[in-house]
Amino acid sequence: MKKALLVAASILIATSPMAHAAELKVLAGGSTTGWLNELSSQFERANGHKVTIHFDSTPNLIKQATSTPFDLGVVPVDVFRNAGAKARFAPGPTIDIARVGYGVIVRAGASKPDIGSPDAFKKALVDAKSITYLPASAAGAYVASVFEQLGVADAMKAKTVAQTSPGDIAKAVAKGDAELGLFLINVLMAEGVELAGPFPGELQNDLVFTAAVAADTSEADAAKSFIAFLQTPDAAAVIKAKGMNPG
Structure with missing residues (x-):
């Protein structure tokens, strides 16, 4: 119940007419392309934010995280096993968005x-x-x-x-x-x-794609709202339709 209220609150803030329109730069695993492109478009239409996604493999995502500015990641958990990449994200637990075998x-x-x-x-x-x-x-x-x-x-x-x-x-x-x-x-x-x-x-093993906000982003609120949007039931339905399991 608490998680549902937090998600709803984040989306309400993001869709408020007074909300700041952000330009979010997202790092994402290449295997999430199908559903993340669809959901980012839905998110943009809902609140006016612009989402630009760089899809790549884990080794390249680590390079991107440690060398270029970004606002959030939806990346394989393996990215966080690299100390340099992990340091570029805000401290605290990540949020699992999808998994697949x-x-x-x-x-x-x-x-x-x-x-x-x-x-x-x-x-x-x-x-x-x-x-x-x-x-x-x-x-x-x-x-x-x-x-x-x-x-x-x-x-x-x-x-x-x-x-x-x-x-x-x-x-x-x-x-x-x-x-x-x-x-x-x-x-x-x-x-x-x-x-x-x-x-x-x-x-068999599940590869988990997890989300976190960048440590130095100036768009933390919008980034958190996007992550919250990816946890909604509608987003879960899209993720499942594209062959992954939500959460």
């Missing part, structure tokens, strides 16, 4: 491998002629750690078609450039591909 895709119409257990998943990876994912990201680091757990890391290096942006993973599989695509499930939802399934339970 990992899955595997194949080209539409192709045979789907059995990935229902770690052993079956390992066999599918070994049997695949090629795989694709985005190594230079928090999600990519987790995929690589799964290869290590399964004892196939070296074998995967030889057959990996590395991508530089999340959206290119599904495109590569759809075109036949790679047999299997591995990444966050919401990113893999695209035309021309089909989900073979999620990582098996023992190897």
Whole structure:
């Protein structure tokens, strides 16, 4: 009840005719593009603030956080594990906005491998002629750690078609450039591909996207209002429709 009142109060302040119209600079994980673009547009229409979002991978978000001015972040929790990046955010707890697990895709119409257990998943990876994912990201680091757990890391290096942006993973599989695509499930939802399934339970993990206000922002009130807006039931519905779980 208390959280609901705080969210409502923040939105009321942001939508007040007397509220200052801010220009918010947001750092965000590349996998949030679909729903965060939609919700930022809704937020802009509701209160007159302007939202500019820089989407990127975790390593690049850390570089951005430590070298450029911004007002808030909606970023993978891994960003806060970097001391330099964490120091650029206001002290205190972050607010989890969305989370999503990992899955595997194949080209539409192709045979789907059995990935229902770690052993079956390992066999599918070994049997695949090629795989694709985005190594230079928090999600990519987790995929690589799964290869290590399964004892196939070296074998995967030889057959990996590395991508530089999340959206290119599904495109590569759809075109036949790679047999299997591995990444966050919401990113893999695209035309021309089909989900073979999620990582098996023992190897599954949620990547959490969390929000916080920048330590030196001059638009703290507007930034807090945007974070509050991302916690509303309407925002949660958009996040869920785009393949992630709210909170």
